[in-house]
Amino acid sequence: MNKTSWFNVVSLTLGFAFLYIPMIILIIFSFNESKLVTVWAGFSTKWYGELLHNEAFLNAAWVTIKVAVFSSTIATVLGTMAAYVLVRGGRFMGRTLFSGMIYAPLVMPEVITGLSLLLLFIGIGLDRGVLTIVLAHSTFSMCYVSVVVSSRLVTFDRSLEEAALDLGCSAAQAFRLVTLPIIAPAVISGWLLAFTLSLDDLVIASFTTGPSATTLPIRIFSAVRLGVSPEINALSTIMIAIVTFGVITASLITKHQMVRQKREEQEAVRS
Amino acid sequence: MTTVEFEPWDDPQEKPLIHFQNVTKKFGEFTAIDNLTIDIYEREFYALLGPSGCGKTTLMRMLAGFETPTTGKILLAGQDIAPVPPNKRATNMMFQSYALFPHLSIWENIAFGLKREGMAKPDINNRVDEMLRLTRLEQFARRKPHQISGGQRQRVALARSLAKAPKLLLLDEPLGALDKKLRQETQFELMDIQEKTGTTFVIVTHDQEEAMTVASRVAVMDHGKIIQVATPDRIYETPNSVYVADFIGDVNIIEGTTSAAGEDSYSIDWADGLAPLKATSSVSFSDGQKCHLAIRPEKVAISTDKPEGAANTVQGRVLDIAYLGNISTYHVELPSGEVIKAQAANTRRISRRSYTWEDTVWLSWTATAGVLLAS
Known part of the structure; x- marks a missing residue:
């Protein structure tokens, strides 16, 4: 690299400022002593302590995690199955239609997805609560999983499955013992994607929720309408920390694996 | 044993x-x-x-x-x-x-x-x-x-x-x-x-x-x-x-028409003005039938002087030489325009070889060297 030009420095600073200043302000004010959000009155962690005693937030957090775990698990199973059939099922009637339809929810406005699910749940007389949010979240995050998994399956060497069959596996065993372990990273990242999508979804959750089940985004949104409290800043900071930790860990694992594989391949060539 | x-x-x-x-x-x-x-x-x-x-x-x-x-x-x-x-x-x-x-x-x-x-x-x-x-x-x-x-x-x-x-x-x-x-x-x-x-x-x-x-x-x-x-x-x-x-190995294919010349033996008219070729075949051909004579290059001998007693001899000009170290393949053009490949082991130092590009050489092979094919 040659010496850094002023232009580069300025555009880099502006870009990152644009992205991160709002978050940094939020983090700073989460440590504010004052109850007034915009007035700095000294450093304190008391809002984090308050948070631990706020029953409503804790309940909402618990509901959100339950919903995210269940819906992302269901979405991963269904999405992987759909991806497998669409990539491996060969040609069957309406295959193109199906593969188009699986991607449609990606571009569908959330309001419409939420509304249609609400109408469905009312229509079949299902009481709205945790179950309906789980179903709704599984529905819309399934297609994300399917996209991630099918992109891995496309590059998967078909002869590996044939080799498994040839060595005495039934089709189900071949999937369990060979295909699944190999596509596992894609399945896991699909699950993580579905989990995060469920974690921060507000629109679909508010359409399909009932009085018994308030998720964290809904709770924060309704609280903010009455004014931003330092507690919410603290809560958001915790969420930012969790997400940051997750993203960094995931990328470190991937990078580590790549480095190790490369090193081992070089060793194999030398030996 | x-x-x-x-x-x-x-x-x-x-x-x-x-x-x-x-x-x-x-x-x-x-x-x-x-x-x-x-x-x-x-x-x-x-x-x-x-x-x-x-x-x-x-x-x-x-x-x-x-x-x-x-x-x-x-x-x-x-x-x-x-x-x-x-x-x-x-x-x-x-x-x-x-x-x-x-x-x-x-x-x-x-x-x-x-x-x-x-x-x-x-x-x-x-x-x-x-x-x-x-x-x-x-x-x-x-x-x-x-x-x-x-x-x-x-x-x-x-x-x-x-x-x-x-x-x-x-x-x-x-x-x-x-x-x-x-x-x-x-x-x-x-x-x-x-x-x-x-x-x-x-x-x-x-x-x-x-x-x-x-x-x-x-x-x-x-x-x-x-x-x-x-x-x-x-x-x-x-x-x-x-x-x-043609698929297996290298081969010369010469097209012509057969006429019987004794038991299991045929003479093949293949080019105007050149003597017919002699070949044997256990498969029978009728007189005037179209045929292909397939000869492997290593069964064709190359020499500067006309060899005595060979069943088939043709004269031509060395067009190209493919040197493979142990053997060389000579592409020899006949007056009729056909190119026949002959292979010879390089038993002598290459500088002592008695023929090279553009030289006139004789090719020869026996009556049993080739295979007579109908199609």
Whole structure:
């Protein structure tokens, strides 16, 4: 690299400022002593302590995690199955239609997805609560999983499955013992994607929720309408920390694996 | 010591291990295998040879069970195997890409098929160790496939497909990914292992040298049909068609018309103003029939002076010389415009060779050197 030009420095600073200043302000004010959000009155962690005693937030957090775990698990199973059939099922009637339809929810406005699910749940007389949010979240995050998994399956060497069959596996065993372990990273990242999508979804959750089940985004949104409290800043900071930790860990694992594989391949060539 | 010739195909008492009976395979409009009937015998090393798209891989995939014939029957040891799925067949396949399971170690890869059989653990250990010894992979047992070299991967694939002691081993272009030197070594290893284990091998290849080296019989295929099945020497020495003669090795094809010249002997009119060629053939030709005389370049002698007593002599001009170190191939243009290739061993220093580019030389060959082919 040659010496850094002023232009580069300025555009880099502006870009990152644009992205991160709002978050940094939020983090700073989460440590504010004052109850007034915009007035700095000294450093304190008391809002984090308050948070631990706020029953409503804790309940909402618990509901959100339950919903995210269940819906992302269901979405991963269904999405992987759909991806497998669409990539491996060969040609069957309406295959193109199906593969188009699986991607449609990606571009569908959330309001419409939420509304249609609400109408469905009312229509079949299902009481709205945790179950309906789980179903709704599984529905819309399934297609994300399917996209991630099918992109891995496309590059998967078909002869590996044939080799498994040839060595005495039934089709189900071949999937369990060979295909699944190999596509596992894609399945896991699909699950993580579905989990995060469920974690921060507000629109679909508010359409399909009932009085018994308030998720964290809904709770924060309704609280903010009455004014931003330092507690919410603290809560958001915790969420930012969790997400940051997750993203960094995931990328470190991937990078580590790549480095190790490369090193081992070089060793194999030398030996 | 007498050696017993291994020629089960000439023994009418012998029952084939595999029998294809009028097998046809169509993919939509495309006919991959066209009404094909072949026999493969136990302990054979059978090579399917042909250009890409000739149906050889489809044929093998039908044996493995990944494709089913559109019409016709495939019998393995007398049993129709059409309804048997791949995981229930007594055949194993070595894939072109090796298809080693990347998440399992070499040891686990080889043990994979044995575990599916429900073999007892000590037996699995013994069998895997035996396979590792056979393929000289003992020190790599704990490594993953991406931690070993290409040649070692090839041996793992072989060990894995042999571990279940199949009646029939299918090899799909097994040596295609190896460099030439390693390929030649591995060919001999394959033959050695085939002999040791007594397994019937069917190999698919587009490399004619490979087929000739390893196989007990070679089947030359084209457009879904078998053109000729014979031992490597017979395929080379007595091809049954211009296609086979041309596909295997280097050959001169001279077109002409026959006329009888004694028992099994013909003279061939081939160019205006040149003496007819003499050739023998056990297949009979009628007078005036169109024919092709196929002569291998190494059976054509080259000299500066007209050789005495040769059955066929022609004069020409050296157009080109392909120097291969041990031998040279001379492209000699005849006055009629035809080019005939002659091969000679470089037994003398190249500076002492008595003919070179543009020199006039004599080519000669005997009446039995060539093969007379109708088509």
